[in-house]
Amino acid sequence: MEKLQREVRFLKAYALVLTTVLIAFFFMAFRNDFGKQRFQEIDVERINVVEKDGTLKMVISNKERQHPGMAEGKSLPARERQAGLIFFNTAGDECGGLVYDADKKDGAGMVFSVDQYRNDQIMQLQYQQDLEGNKARSYGLKLWDRPDNFTLVRQNQIHDSLAALKDEKASEKVYAQLASEGKFGTERLFVGRTWKDEVGLFIRDNKGKVRIKIYVDKQNQTKIETFDEQGKPITK
Known part of the structure; x- marks a missing residue:
């Protein structure tokens, strides 16, 4: 009987020590x-x-x-995106990023974007190249204007509403109207090389129409061109 009691006391002590060690390892593993x-x-x-x-x-x-990105603290629907870095601000919005890739189907490219608050990109440093066909490429700095009262969340709400209608013609009409009002952003400036091998400065008005082009074309000819509101040349 005494031998049995000694064995029981030993087992209790052993269990206590083992439990203490396991608890210590557990807390050490999850320390931050x-x-x-x-x-x-x-x-x-x-x-x-x-x-x-x-x-x-x-x-x-x-x-x-x-x-997939975030807008006003909520993750956007799942979508295919390239590898890279995505930045988020304290307000719960995606606010820019750096993505890149290259394949025969979609070509090669790298884009660094800066987003407007609660909206899409307003500045990009971008490089794109066609890996097939004529091997064309374009790279440079691009700027956009975007409205403050038409946020990314609002755009997604309209997209979801139009998708629910399942009326392609009605959707195209709404999208065209919103685009004409600049709701999806208006390109204002590009500095770099175009797909036509023109290298220079290209400025657009607040409706997205080209107004000034200062560049060197692929024949190494210097060009300075201005355009009116209808896109007609004023000087060359």
Whole structure:
């Protein structure tokens, strides 16, 4: 009987020690104050950079796991996006990013975008190249104007409403009207190389019509052109 009691006491002590060790390992595994860590190499499909309260600030991801974007704190519907970096502000909106890729079907490209608050991009540093056909390419800086009262959330609401109608002609009419009013943004400036091998400065008015072109064409001829509101040449 005494031997049995000693064995029971031993087992209790053993269980207590083992439990204590396991609890210690558990808390060490989930501590968030390890501080700075150093790795020689790491393979990862996606990294989320967050604030201490969990607010998402940046995503570094491959194509398959790329974030669909956020507007006013809510994730946008799932969609195909390229690998790269996506930035988010404290207000819960996507506010820019850097994406890139290259394949025979869609060509090669890299785009760094800066988004307007609660809207789409207003500035891009972009490079695009056709990998088939005539091997054309374009690259440079592009700027847009976008309204403050027609946010990305509002655009998505209209898109969903029109999709529910299942009336292609009615949808095209609404989209055309909104585009003519500049609701989806208006290109204002491009500095760089065009698909026509023109290198220079191209300025548009607030309706998106080209008004000034200062460039060198593919024959190395210098051109300065201005246009009126109807797109008719004024000077060459």
